[in-house]
Amino acid sequence: MMSEISVKKRNQFYLIKNFFIKNQLLIIILIFIIVIGIYKPVFLSTYNLMNILRTSALLGIVSIGMTFIMISGGIDLSIGSVMGLVSVIIAGLTTNNKVPIYYCIIVALLIGIFSGLINGVLITRGRITPFIATLATMVILRGVDLIYSNSRTIPIIGLERFFILGRGTIFSVPIPLFIFIIISIIAIIFLKYHTFGNYIYAIGGNYEASKYSGIRVDRYILISYIIGGCLASLSGIIYTARLASGQPMLGENFEMMSIAAVCVGGTSLLGGIGSIYGTLMGAILISALYNSMSIIGLSTFLQEVAVGIVLVIAVIFSIKRKRS
Amino acid sequence: MYKIKNFILLENPIILFLIGIYLIFGLLNKNMFSLDGLTNILIQSSVIGIMAVGMTFVIVSGGLDLSVGSLMAITSVLVSLLIKYLNISFVYVVPIGLFLGVISGIIIGIFVVYVKLPPFIITLGMLITLSGSARLISKAHPISGLPENFQNIFWHNSIFFIPTPIFIWIVISIIGIIIQKFTTFGRYCYLIGNNQKAAEISGININRVIILTYMISGTLASLAGIMLTARLNSGQALVGRGMEIIVIAAVVLGGTKLFKGIGNVLGTVFGTAVIGLIYVSLSFAGLSTNWQEVGLGAILIVAIIIDNFRSRYI
Numbered sequence: 001m002m003s004e005i006s007v008k009k010r011n012q013f014y015l016i017k018n019f020f021i022k023n024q025l026l027i028i029i030l031i032f033i034i035v036i037g038i039y040k041p042v043f044l045s046t047y048n049l050m051n052i053l054r055t056s057a058l059l060g061i062v063s064i065g066m067t068f069i070m071i072s073g074g075i076d077l078s079i080g081s082v083m084g085l086v087s088v089i090i091a092g093l094t095t096n097n098k099v100p101i102y103y104c105i106i107v108a109l110l111i112g113i114f115s116g117l118i119n120g121v122l123i124t125r126g127r128i129t130p131f132i133a134t135l136a137t138m139v140i141l142r143g144v145d146l147i148y149s150n151s152r153t154i155p156i157i158g159l160e161r162f163f164i165l166g167r168g169t170i171f172s173v174p175i176p177l178f179i180f181i182i183i184s185i186i187a188i189i190f191l192k193y194h195t196f197g198n199y200i201y202a203i204g205g206n207y208e209a210s211k212y213s214g215i216r217v218d219r220y221i222l223i224s225y226i227i228g229g230c231l232a233s234l235s236g237i238i239y240t241a242r243l244a245s246g247q248p249m250l251g252e253n254f255e256m257m258s259i260a261a262v263c264v265g266g267t268s269l270l271g272g273i274g275s276i277y278g279t280l281m282g283a284i285l286i287s288a289l290y291n292s293m294s295i296i297g298l299s300t301f302l303q304e305v306a307v308g309i310v311l312v313i314a315v316i317f318s319i320k321r322k323r324s
Numbered sequence: 325m326y327k328i329k330n331f332i333l334l335e336n337p338i339i340l341f342l343i344g345i346y347l348i349f350g351l352l353n354k355n356m357f358s359l360d361g362l363t364n365i366l367i368q369s370s371v372i373g374i375m376a377v378g379m380t381f382v383i384v385s386g387g388l389d390l391s392v393g394s395l396m397a398i399t400s401v402l403v404s405l406l407i408k409y410l411n412i413s414f415v416y417v418v419p420i421g422l423f424l425g426v427i428s429g430i431i432i433g434i435f436v437v438y439v440k441l442p443p444f445i446i447t448l449g450m451l452i453t454l455s456g457s458a459r460l461i462s463k464a465h466p467i468s469g470l471p472e473n474f475q476n477i478f479w480h481n482s483i484f485f486i487p488t489p490i491f492i493w494i495v496i497s498i499i500g501i502i503i504q505k506f507t508t509f510g511r512y513c514y515l516i517g518n519n520q521k522a523a524e525i526s527g528i529n530i531n532r533v534i535i536l537t538y539m540i541s542g543t544l545a546s547l548a549g550i551m552l553t554a555r556l557n558s559g560q561a562l563v564g565r566g567m568e569i570i571v572i573a574a575v576v577l578g579g580t581k582l583f584k585g586i587g588n589v590l591g592t593v594f595g596t597a598v599i600g601l602i603y604v605s606l607s608f609a610g611l612s613t614n615w616q617e618v619g620l621g622a623i624l625i626v627a628i629i630i631d632n633f634r635s636r637y638i
Contacts (some may be wrong), residue, residue: 126629129582131388131444132572133625139569140621146614256452259445269442301460308452312435315445 057176060283065228073271081141083236083251091246116229120222166242204271369600378541396549396564404559425546433535468558478554517585
């Protein structure tokens, strides 16, 4: 009787310990946020928290795509450039060419899908390392973006129905957040309860083994890059709606932020491990981190430095997790 | 004869590619064939070429260094700040600048070797951190008005009738080739890049070799930063923006394979010349820097794909 209880207790203790080990990075950042909240009470006001969630939706939507890609063992550096290109093209088409906004949105989504397709084809058919292939597309897309916009901001005027996408609310939930939640749910279903998700985990865990066991490896990798590109363009559309203009440098450094968010959420950079739920938390926490830095009053340059450091720490943790 | 054929066709097909596009661009624009045109191409290439030599060592030993561009920027800013506001003679400042590269290389190396981070993540973190710091200490303003001596020694003078930047590039490339071919360090790089486990088991101190490669790359990036500062006559935080991809492109064009332990410095020299040629001819044609970026990315992809197919069928 006594021993049974002690075993039970030990089990409970083990579970709690395990929980802490699994989520150590989340806990560290939570503590950091609470400290900031005590130091600057403004940080924890409802308005500011809502603002953080709104920003995190933009990062989160991109990061869900990145999670798919990173679980399959790849990486996508081109997402920031996709966002910039999409933003500029939407603004250019509506303002200069008077194209109806619905068509613009469809064109934008197609651009995302197309760039994902290019990345995927380069990686699976061209046999280029994902990192180099997406670095090249990142440079190319940003170049196209700057050429199209002449490096200038393009304003969008009087399209309130489009701006709602970035600024409005449904049942007092900001629309970007709403979209983010819907996409997360779909992604969780796909990743957990669909063979596609299982295959992606298998490919990231062991490429050769999944190839020889008859999985169409190339096809699933291709699909994961297409999802990544498509979600990046969606995020670009929402961001454009929020800013009410096409910004050529939109999405700069988003690839770093989203890699950091995904790694904080427990997805391994080496592939095979990860979850959408973790990415969700990671995106919110990274946005909170950014927000807290502006509230403390760090300069943007120092913020950049801080994000670089957070990225490295997040990856160190994620790699240790894979090894253990 | 067989040896020459082997050298060109199997080891350095980039030479044929270089001659080919030089002829094509030359036919489009006669200025390319003149001595001035040639010098222009080589001067354009020199800064990239110096960094590419260091990058070759890193990539051959299985790593990757994305921090070179921002290292240039911070060296440029720091050197010009020290010269301008603290009035220290550039004779002392230049070693400090080079030392910055050494330190950055050591930091990257330690993270790669002991923390076992993938090289591209730690160097990506370094890229963000260094470029942020460069903008922070320069407050995003260019720092201009450097002594004329400094500019002349590092850019405008000639040594043995060769413009200084080209001369430095040549010297560093020759040293690089010698180190890679005739020293144990150079050979260890290949072994580590090819099979790290085997290298470790056969008793090579791989940690030391890997850290050393990042130190070389960092130092050369700082040197390139100093030279570019002399050329622009100002220290700027945006100076090496996007430079890392150009340098990687040069190395990859030269036939060095990522993560495979294949490649050599001589190929890198030719790869750099190809990139310099493309830059010069695009600006002769009057295209903006944005177009150059697009062209560069496209050429990088095409070069890697061609190279992959070649290695599959030869």
